[in-house]
Amino acid sequence: MNDTMFVKPAPGVRVRNPQSRLHISETGAHVPRDQFWMRRLADGDVVEAHEASAWVATIEPETTETDTAEKE
Numbered sequence: 001m002n003d004t005m006f007v008k009p010a011p012g013v014r015v016r017n018p019q020s021r022l023h024i025s026e027t028g029a030h031v032p033r034d035q036f037w038m039r040r041l042a043d044g045d046v047v048e049a050h051e052a053s054a055w056v057a058t059i060e061p062e063t064t065e066t067d068t069a070e071k072e
Contacts, residue, residue: 003032003033004032005033005048006028006029006031006049006050006051007031007037007040007041007046007048008027008028008047009023009024009026009047010044010047013045015046018036024046028049030051
């Protein structure tokens with residue numbers, strides 16, 4: 001079992017991190033898998049989620065006239 005988890009607040013719920021005393025972001029936060037957060041999870045105040053990975057687009061290089069001429 002991991003010692004941390006990634007959670008997001010349930011819709012319409014604001015949950016304060018007891019360590020920082022700030023509300024966790026709607027996009028989620030890594031939190032310790034401890035009694036406090038397990039209770040928030042059981043109460044439905046937060047949902048365990050997968051961290052959103054950065055979407056990276058694959059960009060094809062532009063074809064130049066020189067590239068086209070070399071292929072012929």
